[in-house]
Amino acid sequence: MAARRTTTKKADAKPSASKEELLHYYREMLMIRRFEEKAGQLYGMGLIGGFCHLYIGQEAVVVGLEAAAEEGDKRITTYRDHGHMLACGMDPKGVMAELTGREGGYSKGKGGSMHMFSKEKDFYGGHGIVGANVPIGAGLAFSQKYLGTDRVTFTYFGDGAANQGQVAETYNMAQLWSLPCIFVIENNQYAMGTSVKRATTSPDFWERGAAYGIPGEAVDGMDVLAVKAAGEKAVRHARAGKGPYILEIMTYRYRGHSMSDPAKYRTRDEVQKIREERDAIEHVRKLLIDAGHATEDELKAVDKEVKEIINEAAEFAKESPEPDPSELWTDIYATETPQGVAI
Amino acid sequence: MATEVLMPALSPTMEEGTLARWLVKEGDTVSSGDILAEIETDKATMEFEAVDEGVVGKILIPEGTEAVKVNTPIALLVDEGESAEDVEIERGTAPVPKDKAQNSEDQAAAGMQHPAPVQPKPAEATEPEVPEGTEFRTQTVREALRDAIAEEMRRDETVFIMGEEVAEYQGAYKITQGILDEFGARRVIDTPITEHGFAGLGVGAAFGGLRPIVEFMTFNFAMQAIDQIVNSAAKTLYMSGGQMGCPMVFRGPNGAAARVAAQHSQDYAAWYASIPGLKVAMPYTAADYKGLFKSAVRDPNPVIFLENEILYGRSFEVPVLEDFTVPFGKARIHREGSDLTIVSWGIGMSHATQAAEELAKDGIEAEIVDLRTLRPIDYDTVIASVQKTNRCITVEEGFPVASMSNHMASYIMTHAFDWLDAPVLTCTGKDVPMPYAANLEKLALVTVEEIVEAAKSVCYR
Numbered sequence: 001m002a003a004r005r006t007t008t009k010k011a012d013a014k015p016s017a018s019k020e021e022l023l024h025y026y027r028e029m030l031m032i033r034r035f036e037e038k039a040g041q042l043y044g045m046g047l048i049g050g051f052c053h054l055y056i057g058q059e060a061v062v063v064g065l066e067a068a069a070e071e072g073d074k075r076i077t078t079y080r081d082h083g084h085m086l087a088c089g090m091d092p093k094g095v096m097a098e099l100t101g102r103e104g105g106y107s108k109g110k111g112g113s114m115h116m117f118s119k120e121k122d123f124y125g126g127h128g129i130v131g132a133n134v135p136i137g138a139g140l141a142f143s144q145k146y147l148g149t150d151r152v153t154f155t156y157f158g159d160g161a162a163n164q165g166q167v168a169e170t171y172n173m174a175q176l177w178s179l180p181c182i183f184v185i186e187n188n189q190y191a192m193g194t195s196v197k198r199a200t201t202s203p204d205f206w207e208r209g210a211a212y213g214i215p216g217e218a219v220d221g222m223d224v225l226a227v228k229a230a231g232e233k234a235v236r237h238a239r240a241g242k243g244p245y246i247l248e249i250m251t252y253r254y255r256g257h258s259m260s261d262p263a264k265y266r267t268r269d270e271v272q273k274i275r276e277e278r279d280a281i282e283h284v285r286k287l288l289i290d291a292g293h294a295t296e297d298e299l300k301a302v303d304k305e306v307k308e309i310i311n312e313a314a315e316f317a318k319e320s321p322e323p324d325p326s327e328l329w330t331d332i333y334a335t336e337t338p339q340g341v342a343i
Numbered sequence: 344m345a346t347e348v349l350m351p352a353l354s355p356t357m358e359e360g361t362l363a364r365w366l367v368k369e370g371d372t373v374s375s376g377d378i379l380a381e382i383e384t385d386k387a388t389m390e391f392e393a394v395d396e397g398v399v400g401k402i403l404i405p406e407g408t409e410a411v412k413v414n415t416p417i418a419l420l421v422d423e424g425e426s427a428e429d430v431e432i433e434r435g436t437a438p439v440p441k442d443k444a445q446n447s448e449d450q451a452a453a454g455m456q457h458p459a460p461v462q463p464k465p466a467e468a469t470e471p472e473v474p475e476g477t478e479f480r481t482q483t484v485r486e487a488l489r490d491a492i493a494e495e496m497r498r499d500e501t502v503f504i505m506g507e508e509v510a511e512y513q514g515a516y517k518i519t520q521g522i523l524d525e526f527g528a529r530r531v532i533d534t535p536i537t538e539h540g541f542a543g544l545g546v547g548a549a550f551g552g553l554r555p556i557v558e559f560m561t562f563n564f565a566m567q568a569i570d571q572i573v574n575s576a577a578k579t580l581y582m583s584g585g586q587m588g589c590p591m592v593f594r595g596p597n598g599a600a601a602r603v604a605a606q607h608s609q610d611y612a613a614w615y616a617s618i619p620g621l622k623v624a625m626p627y628t629a630a631d632y633k634g635l636f637k638s639a640v641r642d643p644n645p646v647i648f649l650e651n652e653i654l655y656g657r658s659f660e661v662p663v664l665e666d667f668t669v670p671f672g673k674a675r676i677h678r679e680g681s682d683l684t685i686v687s688w689g690i691g692m693s694h695a696t697q698a699a700e701e702l703a704k705d706g707i708e709a710e711i712v713d714l715r716t717l718r719p720i721d722y723d724t725v726i727a728s729v730q731k732t733n734r735c736i737t738v739e740e741g742f743p744v745a746s747m748s749n750h751m752a753s754y755i756m757t758h759a760f761d762w763l764d765a766p767v768l769t770c771t772g773k774d775v776p777m778p779y780a781a782n783l784e785k786l787a788l789v790t791v792e793e794i795v796e797a798a799k800s801v802c803y804r
Contacts, residue, residue, distance in 0.1 A: 038374055041394040044351025047411055051355070056376075074551070108584035115582035124550050124587070129574050136575060137542045139547015146503070146529070146553060169540025176535070254376070254394075260354035262387035268378075275376070325460045331585035332619050334643035 011042050015229040019293040025067065025224045026284045027302050029059035032083040032282060034310045035092055036255075039082065039099055042314060043259045048099045052113045055083035056101030057254035060280035061186050062087035064227025065154055065247075073148070076124040076137045077156035079114035080186075080253075084156065088121045092309060096317035108327055131157060131164030134183070138170045141181035141244075152180045152238040160191025162205045171244070175212040178243035182234045183209075185248040186221070192257040193265040206248035216246030222278040252278070345425070346395050347416040350404070353382060353389045360384045361409045364416060371399045373420070380406070380417070395420055440589075473667070479660040487629035487661050488518055488650070490554065491636035494666070494791030496526050499554060502640055505532040505541060506595075515560045516596060516655055542568030542593070546575045549591040554640060559595035562611050562649065569614075576645035579618030592639045594648035597625070598690055598740050599777055599788060601653065608777035610741035612689065613750075615647040616717040623718040624672055625649040627692035629659035631715050634669030642671065651690045672719035676728070680708035683734035683798055686725055686751055688714040691739040691789070694770075698738070698794035707802055717747060725751070726759050733764040734801040738794055743771040765801040770794050 017025070024077075036054040043052050055062075066087045069075070077084045085095050090106065098105025098116050106116045114128040126142060127133040137155025144151045161167060162185050172179050185205045190194055196203045206216035215237065219230040227249060234245035252274045256263040263271075288294040350360065361383040367373055374396040382391050400421035404411055411417065486539075496502045503526075508515045510523040510533040523531040534541040538559065545555040559565040565572065572593060580588040599608035615623045622644050624635045632650070639646040661667075678694065678699055687695040692713050699709040712728050714720060729735050735755055737748040748769035755767050773787045 037394045040392070041351075044353065044391075044413075045349060046352045076547075106584065107582055107586070110584055111582040117579070117583040117587050119586050124547075125579070125583070127575070129570060132570060132575055134569070135543025136547035136550065139544040139549070140538075140551045141547075142544060142550025143548045143553045146501075146548070147551075166539045166543060169535075169537040170544070172535060173537065173544060177532075180561060200756050206763075260357075260384070260386060260389075262389045264387070268390075328459055328617055330607055331581045331583075333622070334580055334585075334588040334590070 015225040017225055017228075019288075019291070022284055022288050022291075022293060023302070025060075025063050026281065026299070027306060028063045028066075028087060029224065029281045029284065030303065030306045031092070031309065032059045032063070032086050034306050035086055035096070035313070038081060038310050038314050039096065040255070040259065042096075042317070047318060048113070049101065049154045050112055051079070052259045053080040053257065054255045054259070055080055055253070057274070057280075058186060058188060058221065058251045060081060060224040060227055060283075061173065061184070061221050061249050062156075064224040065184060065231040065290065065332040067228040068231030069154065069225075070151075070235075072122065072151045073235075074122045074124060074137075074140045074151060074153040075156070076140060077125070077126065077130050077135050078130060078158060078161060080158070081114065081116065081280060082125045084117070085116060085123060085126075088118075088123050089123050090116075090118050090123060092313035093316040096313040097320045100317040100320070101322065102317060102320035103128065103323045103327075104316060108331075110327065110331065112168050121193070131161040131166050133157065134161065134164070134167045135170045135173075137183075137245075138174045138179050138181050141174070141179040141238075142177065144177070145180060150180070150239050150241075151154060152182055153236055154182050154184055156184045158191065159175055159187040159189065159196050159205060160183060160194070160199070162187075162208070163191075163199060168208075171209060171212045171214055174244040175209075175214050178241060180238040180241070181244040182231075182238055183214075183216075183244060183246045185246065186251055187248055188251050188253045190253070190257070190265065191283070192261070193263075195265065206246045209244075209246040211263070214244050214246055216248065218250060221249035221251030222274075222280045222283065224280055224284060345400055346397060346420045348379065348393075348418040348420060350411045350413050350415045350417050351382070352413045352492055353384045353391070354386050354709050357384045357386075357413060359410045359412045362404050362406055362411050363388060363607070365402060366615055367399050369399050369402055371380065372423070373399060381501070386733055393420075397421055398425070400426060426488045430508035434763055473662045473664070478663040480663055481586060481658050482629050482661045483514070483656055483658050484629045484632050484650075485518060485655040487633040487659075488636060488655075489520055491633045491640075492519065492522060493525060495640040496522070499640075501552065502554040502556065503530040503532065503548075504556040505534055505545065506557060507536055507560050509533060509558050512645060514558075516652060518655070519558070523711055538567040539571065542571040543575060545591055545593075546571055546589055549576070549589045549645075550579070550587060555591040556640065557591065557593050557738055558563050559593065561600075561607060561652075562595050562597040563607050563609055565593065565595070565611070571620070572615075572645070572647070573618055577618050579642070581620060586645055589645045590643045590649055592636075592646045594636075594639075595650060596652040596655070598651055599772075599784070602779060602781065602784060604779040605776035610739070610772065612649055612717055612739070613747045615649075616747060616750075618718075620645070621718060622646045622716065623649065624671065624716045625689035626715055627654065627677075627689055627713055629657070629660045630667070631669055631675070633661055633715075634667050635715065636672070637666070637668045638671055641668075647690060651766065654690060654693070657693075669715070671716045672721050673715070674721035674724040675713045675715055676724070677700060677711040677713045678709065680710035681732060682707045683709050683736065683801055684728040684732045685709050685711045685727070685736055685738055685794070685798070686714065687711065687738040688717060688747075689739070692790055694791055694794055695738045697791045698798065701795050702793060702798050705799075705804070707798060707804065709798060722758070729755055729759045730762045733762055736768045736770060736794070736797045736801055738770045738789060740772045740789055743769065743774050746771050765803065766796040
């Protein structure tokens with residue numbers, strides 16, 4: 001049907017980008033990778049506790065889609081959320097300090113790795129329940145349509161969440177009410193330890209939208225330019241009032257599901273092969289070098305600058321004090337309405 | 344300069360582990376992401392990756408070593424061309440002090456030394472008086488609720504209502520009669536039968552700046568959506584450090600109706616009342632339905648508004664005021680009395696008032712406290728009444744185990760022990776799924792006879 005036809009078209013020209021754009025993507029992706037490596041290190045030192053899900057390998061997904069977003073667009077995701085926060089412009093210091101459970105964190109240390117928010121950056125979490133953020137994302141899109149804005153909502157979830165019943169419920173309502181919602185399935189091929197083929201007989205997740213008339217497509221998630229191009233197409237569709245769009249972005253996580261995952265469900269060779277042959281950051285590095293946009297030294301300087309930012313974030317996260325004990329009892333109930341009327 | 348590689352914690356509970364195997368040797372160059380070693384944790388064997396780049400200058404802990412404590416230096420990384428012997432060691436980040444470790448025993452010990460601060464007492468709610476000379480009119484609960492919804496939708500453009508059959512059908516229980524005609528399809532939205540989905544969608548709409556009223560055809564169906572109510576609506580303000588709340592109302596009939604059996608006859612009051620972050624109202628009179636509902640829509644927090652199908656058709660006196668609201672957390676003395684206190688709420692009040700009339704025939708004057716809201720609870724009014732009567736029973740239709748009655752009895756006995764002349768007795772529904780047969784259903788619910796008997800018992804009569 002319509003959905004399938006729009007997607008199998010291969011006529012799209014190979015996307016290109018300017019030097020400035022490529023350098024921006026390189027820096028943003030590197031920022032996420034270095035941040036996550038540092039988070040892994042701090043976890044190893046016991047400074048970060050609980051669950052900590054790293055985004056290493058998937059950087060091109062959020063960086064590509066943020067390049068397609070405009071001011072005021074909303075985004076919401078599940079628990080593998082550090083990359084999304086950095087990509088939408090949240091401060092690495094505040095994110096890292098939340099990981100260490102400190103006062104300087106985005107949630108004052110009360111949310112942790114999986115629960116962070118920034119109203120200022122239109123980032124609506126950071127949700128720990130797999131799939132639960134999907135109807136919430138559609139609700140954000142609903143609010144924008146209700147208020148008469150043309151802002152769209154990026155609703156990210158994984159291949160694991162895609163099998164949740166509430167995702168199907170949400171597709172149905174989103175298309176029924178033409179909600180400006182872009183469903184982004186980050187297919188990293190493993191729902192914790194269960195590979196896609198062990199979880200479903202319908203592994204092409206984007207095609208499931210066809211049952212509701214929602215168009216969609218699969219995208220190479222290791223190519224930031226392909227992600228951006230697909231994102232722009234989806235945004236055009238949603239912003240024009242044509243309803244939701246599904247992007248299934250084929251990606252790969254290099255690390256375990258969480259820090260305590262030994263990842264025995266896949267071989268080391270499988271991971272190594274993708275790292276060596278498909279890495280999204282290497283891809284952009286090569287584009288920059290081959291086009292003569294940057295020298296090795298110039299990229300090393302970017303590397304150094306990013307490392308310094310991350311080291312500063314880590315220092316901040318270690319030095320920020322633990323929340324005051326009185327914080328135990330704050331933020332349970334709001335006392336003011338958004339309009340400022342006290343109850 | 345050299346960097347110490349420390350024994351990592353690779354699970355939330357790991358304190359030490361076995362360094363099973365080195366995958367690098369001294370002199371190897373490593374870069375970020377390379378696998379250095381295999382480490383056996385308390386759960387599994389994990390690969391340990393390099394974060395920093397450099398040359399493996401020295402391996403400090405040989406492979407096969409067991410019980411290597413977390414944060415012990417296990418190797419030294421040096422720069423190209425250096426050796427481990429002639430460099431100054433840059434200590435990695437200081438190991439975590441023992442009292443900060445993520446260890447349940449340590450946390451318990453720390454808790455002993457630094458007890459959690461006591462919950463601050465909220466500011467006293469002030470009840471707007473119904474002014475002297477206010478006219479009253481007789482209305483059913485259904486009409487009062489309908490008026491409250493319409494008044495709030497007129498007042499605030501961001502208020503909308505969604506649910507199954509709320510619009511064209513005019514409400515499965517006719518609560519939204521005429522609402523579609525007045526406000527149109529943009530603000531009165533029929534949903535597919537998809538409770539989990541539309542409850543979550545409502546949460547997102549609240550995050551996005553709207554004031555949703557989500558109707559569940561009954562709260563029995565809200566169990567499909569309870570994750571969204573508890574995990575998404577109730578906890579977000581706290582998890583976001585106060586940045587983002589969820590101002591919305593989940594409403595619908597709750598508890599037993601009549602002859603609809605087990606899956607359609609459950610009282611969820613105790614479930615929702617146990618969740619910090621939610622507010623819970625369970626009114627009895629039409630005036631309280633109206634006033635509390637208007638407060639619920641204006642409240643910046645998620646509110647569970649528990650209605651009752653049997654009460655929908657009952658009539659009460661409702662003040663004729665332009666903007667009548669009732670505050671949360673303020674109980675109402677429904678009937679004054681001096682011999683015992685009956686604490687109740689919602690449909691329980693219906694049984695409590697009948698029991699009070701029976702008791703009066705025997706010369707026992709019961710004071711009935713209608714809690715009206717179960718979160719927050721107006722404990723002060725309850726305790727003041729118990730201090731006056733020295734005896735107390737509770738009345739509700741919910742299940743007896745882990746019930747609101749259990750909670751109230753515990754609170755009263757803890758805070759008014761010296762004033763009590765008898766143990767607090769609880770009158771609840773029976774500990775059985777609701778049966779269909781008319782006689783059995785009657786037996787399963789709390790009965791007036793049981794309440795009278797409990798009241799007499801605490802009065803030693």
